[in-house]
Amino acid sequence: MKKLVFIFLSVFLPLFVIAQQNEVLFSQANEAYNKGDYAKSAELYEAIVKTGNVSANLYFNLANSYYKQQKVGPSIYNYEKALALAPNNNDILTNYTFAKNMRIDKIDVLPQGFLSEVYTKLVNLWSVDTWAWLSVVLVFIFAICFVVFYRAVSSQQRKMFFAGWTFSLLLSIFSVLFAFLTASNKVNNRFGVVYVGEIKVQSEPNLRSEKLFTLHEGTKVQLLEEVDSWKKIKLTDGKTGWLPKKQVKEL
Template sequence: MKRSILFLVIVLLSNALCSAQSLNEQVNKAYAAKEYGKAISMLEAEAAKQKKDGLESPQLYYNLGNAYFRSNNIAKAMLYYERALLLNPGDRDTRANIEFARTKIEDKFADKGDFFLSDWYNGIRNLASSNTWSNISIGLFIVFLLCLSLFLFDKRVIVKQTVFYTGIVIIVLFVFCNLFAFRHKYNIENRNTAIIMAGAVSAYSAPNAGDKEVFTLHAGSKVEILKKDGNWVEIEIISGDVGWVEADKLEII
């Protein structure tokens, strides 16, 4: 019975690996032939399949971003680059592609900036994914237990002093790693950022097209969703300006 189960697991893993390799080969062939639309169709189908199974792949989103960028669809490229970055914030290639894609966007709003400690905190947090921070936390906890054992059972004063202060540092790092992991997981489960998909979108002072227009956004711009009201959403842009736009003009990251 155990051998049968093991054999079944091996077969399933082999099929999954072969399927992934086959998809990569087909996408690479489409790229080589500059058939970006074909590559997008295959990658979108795989993304939909994974999402149905409750899965998401930052690498798949990254490849989709590249394919859309090649086809000159900057809004879709930004959408998938940002999704890839949300899942894997430490990936430098994704960040570099986002920065380059932003140069193709019409909107050039000045960044309102954040408090330097907030920038520092977010910069460190975004060095790794939630899973990585969780794994680091587990490692730190194991080291803390070793330090605690030495503190309790080793009679030498110098050892007790060393592991005591080391333990304090480990506890602080452990807390921060867990905070980083929790925040990343929260951001993934409660997505409140979006990309403008329409060519040009007017933002109003209230959820009504008859109200005062406060600014205009173009395809590819990233916004933060503050709240919803029917078919309208209140958004904040990088400059700190706030306005209401129709919900169907953007897509959640």
């Protein structure tokens, strides 16, 4: 029993202490933000991020602190992190739009085909966790309908619950499928944000190669591959090139 108590305290007590400390830091950060001390609030929010106890609200507040300081790269980066956890949050989407207007680079987006556009919207509709929870709820509904179907007396009830468990089963399969597709999309489509004021994009992963174009702080890029200290990037207009990896922060 003493050993179990010791294990419990050694595992959960530090987590409890960290949680309590983070609550204090979050309160102090909010207070600093409300007083207009945005540098201090950003510092305190970043301290919480380092503990790994993150949330959409934390990233949102941190992004707002950087936005108030006109720091385009960090604000864009943290709005993106917030949206990854809460993709349909209107407050985050609105403030993110304001932050994107501070960017210098205006990059066109290549048009997508209809099916490709629908697929992209679906995999970005919800997070993996949301798709997973939806599938759990639908399986629960399926189980209820399935049981009631076999206990129903009238043919009308049997038809109704047959349709219910069939529909919920199909939707649960659909939800599981898109949970996997969303997870796969995140793994295979890596993105980053340019974190320096201005940087030249090279044709090859070295400074001797041709300079293709210039990017500025806050521009979001797709990360294709990495060679030594360089990352190959792709823009929404299809252009590709190489950047020093320390100049772009991966999301």
